[in-house]
Amino acid sequence: MNIAAKSFRPMRTAFRRPSWVRIREVAMLVALQIFMTLLVISFLVPTIWMVLSSFKASTELFVHPIKWLPDEWLWGNYVRAATVFPVGFQRFALNTLIITSAATLGTVLSSVVVAYSFARLRWPGREFFFGLLLATVMLPEVVTLVPRFIMFRNFKWVGTFLPLTAPFWFGTATFYVFLIRQFLRGIPMELEDAARIDGASRLRTLWQILMPLSKPVLATVAVFSALQHYNDFMGPLIYLNRMDTWTMALAVRSYNSQYAAQWEMIFAVSTMMLIPMVLLFIVAQRYFVRGITMTGFGGQ
């Protein structure tokens, strides 16, 4: 039925429609194309302006009308921005890398283990706990902000990376657990049973059979989790008070308040922070799209 309708369509447009209808349609598509191009440029302009301005001299930034390209590309802005703090920018980058990778690894590993239990094992209380898990997905996080801080303070974790990483090793990124569970439920039981009959343990079946099959969903979770922790601002703001523990997000904020007049430097550090995300976006674009489509989630 569907196929017939589809194959019928070109004939209909080719023979039945008067040509002015087609001309109007083509004209509308061209107009749409131009309009969308202008629109997408406006979406990219703030970011492009930031990157271009990071190479300018201060004097080029404060002019009317706005100057887009620098006269001379001043890479020195980056050197200056990277070395102005007693702790170099590379320290902030390293801290961000440690936190992001520890939290992301924990999210992926613990989510897949928990999701396995919810998706493929039968045990009493499973439905109850799964209900709890679903309920937390839409929970506004703000309500646990203060008590969590007090709890981590009692643990003596404030000032360390632990509040920003440890919770994610316990399957508390509930949305990702849900996502992986849905995926695992779609894998036929027979594959797992065969390995079990050969004497493989549950953990080994999960590691060697199910995880390789779940690569697409695991990659999606990893990409979004990395984005989330890399960009996180509130967590580091609350828990990291010493400068040598700062992430890049805190460093950019600090530049912004201390060197407010030196836009080129602030734009340079912002650009440095942006580059890894752009690379991740280019490399893993299909996981972004698939992830959002699967989940209605992403970013943030």
Add this chain to the structure above:
Amino acid sequence: MTAITQRRRDSLRRYFSGLALEETLSGFLFATPFVVGFSVFIAYPMIYSIVLVFQNWDLLTPPVFVGLNNITKVFRDPVANLSLYNTAFYTFLAVPVQLGISFLLAMALNQPIKGRSFYRAGFYMPMIVPVVASAVVWQRVFHPEFGLMNEVIGWFGMEPRKWLWDPALAKPAFIFMSFWMIGRQMVIFIAGLQNIPQSLVEAASIDGAGRLHQLRHIIIPLMTPIIFYNMVMAIIASFQIFAPAMLMTNGGPQNATLFAVLNIYRNAFEYYNMGYASALAWELFVIVVGFTVTQFYVSRRWVYYETG
């Protein structure tokens, strides 16, 4: 009665006998991280937060029990009420326009134009910019003297404005900025539009339905579950806006961008009123959850589910 107990005993036996026992134990074992994590990092803080509401505590001196003081203060405090007003103003003006823009973009990208994946990536791009970086950029886009925004409105002969430094324009500036952050909603809409059976649109077209007619009677009704989903998520997120306000205006000018979470943050981590901050957090929690539940309730009237 006995039948129910009998059945329950049977079902327990099913879990704990023979081969099933291994599965049950493995199930417990693999779920342990979540059970522990949920108890320690979610359930315990929520319960503890209720205790905090009845205390005054600055983290230095011992907590003092104050009864309902914090709760009554929440309703009387003009700053808290202003922060809720600001948050509601932002949410209810930003979210509908965001949904409209992202829906229109998705419709446009569903037409046979060239380079659709490029456009999609371009519109999504602002979402991957770290929030700190985009705050830095937008702060300067709205700069009263050398900002991009005044430059652009200047092309149309408009006078420069002070945007973030003007109490009347600061919230609208935030709303305007949020229109750049619609990539996620757009991608979800695109996925939804691609799931609409082409045969339905074809059939309507053969029956002589115009584009607008198709949109109103076929596309939009079929998209209502996705519009609803995007709306619920966008409202939850907008109610919790924090980082841009903290970074770009720090709540100013004249508290015009003091949003609820920023107010909670200040009470907790700048004024060290842990009890009062918890009371404010619970107020926001009740509002957001109440709002979400209401939306689910109202959705029965307008969201169309094919199976139902």
